[in-house]
Amino acid sequence: MYKILVVEDNLYIQNLVMEFLESQHYHVEVANDGEECLKKYQNNNFDLIILDIMLPKMDGFQICQMIRKKSSIPIILLTALGDEFDQLRGFELGIDDYITKPFSFNILVNRVKAVLRRTYQEDTKKMVFEDLNIDVDAHKIYIDNVEIELTTKEFELIILLVKNQDKVVTRRDILQQLWEYDYHGDTRVIDTHIKNIRKKIDRPYIKTVKGVGYILEK
């Protein structure tokens, strides 16, 4: 499920946007100003930020600049009709899209979907790798059509591997995708889950790439 951070000081709009997005099954968090935004941003890993330009303390551009120093997470800017908004400046700052207020539900959702699709390829409902079949909706996985019971974390992890079946998924990637934030210290959670999955699934083989991560092999 995609995690979106909405930064907006107007509580009414904040709430509306949140409801919109949640009804479409996004996970949403909100921040009221730049400070809160950066704080939340650092402690979570979001897939998208929706950022109002006019904010107390720090404006959207500034926030954007600070975030861009560290990451290329997609950002959609909210601009009011009166705001002087230089489109060029926006895109120079690495804005992925912008929406002019007042905006409509459809526009918002479409833009969000588009940006997410562009950035990550949006989830398909079924996934396949060799004899492994995943029915994402039903939360079920099959090997040779035999159902295998996995826990949520295991399920998410195998999905991540299948999604990236042609490349090594680094430990860092895994931590970022499945957990809130980087455990800088070392932790063996991933290994443990990998072990548990291997116990349940022997094929496709989860190959270890030492010092890097994991990748699926036939």
Place this chain on the structure above:
Amino acid sequence: MYKILVVEDNLYIQNLVMEFLESQHYHVEVANDGEECLKKYQNNNFDLIILDIMLPKMDGFQICQMIRKKSSIPIILLTALGDEFDQLRGFELGIDDYITKPFSFNILVNRVKAVLRRTYQEDTKKMVFEDLNIDVDAHKIYIDNVEIELTTKEFELIILLVKNQDKVVTRRDILQQLWEYDYHGDTRVIDTHIKNIRKKIDRPYIKTVKGVGYILEK
């Protein structure tokens, strides 16, 4: 596709409501005042009217009265928190439901669905999952042709599960569909109803997908 007429002079709300409803695949037309409303009403055939009380020229009650002289089309009234709204008077006039502003997306959509269902019996008449048969109209369910008594909530819940028989129904989905809550706090209502259903029905099995929701299994 259902056609809905939204009568509201505040352009912002008008637009919002329109967007909400269109996102749910209703066909929507808008009118800004009573006159326009009556005119549009006569020239189209709508399935539902959503009517603001406070309108220029003619208020919602008056409009309602005029429409009721000719037709029994369902009407949902929009009232603001401050408005003195006499519920009784409303229902005497043949109001089908009313919503107090500010309202949320879910409330609006749920009310609309409910009214339409009540009026036009939107649901399919029969549903099946394995040995489970549901006669939606008669509000009865059968297992191996033996009738099982369920309460309303239990009935709605099992319908939801059968309707989505191939996918996990999340707690969030359930809350949104059967209640008008937004999923923020934590409540155990769902679990309790599931428990009660399980007591009455053992097959099909309601499987728990921990951390996600429920799904039917044979």
Place this chain on the structure above:
DNA sequence: CTTAATTTTAAGAGAATGTTGAAGACACAG
């Protein structure tokens, strides 16, 4: 072959989540 780095593994503590019965709140019919 030895050493250092890294991963695997099992076991169990700790956290999260779900289940249940009981009781209170509520709604409706009589």
Place this chain on the structure above:
DNA sequence: CTGTGTCTTCAACATTCTCTTAAAATTAAG
């Protein structure tokens, strides 16, 4: 107004999942 059934809340309990730890195994490099 009262009684009956239904819905919701609560809290104790049960279960499952996740994460930590530490020792063992594996790998890469000198």
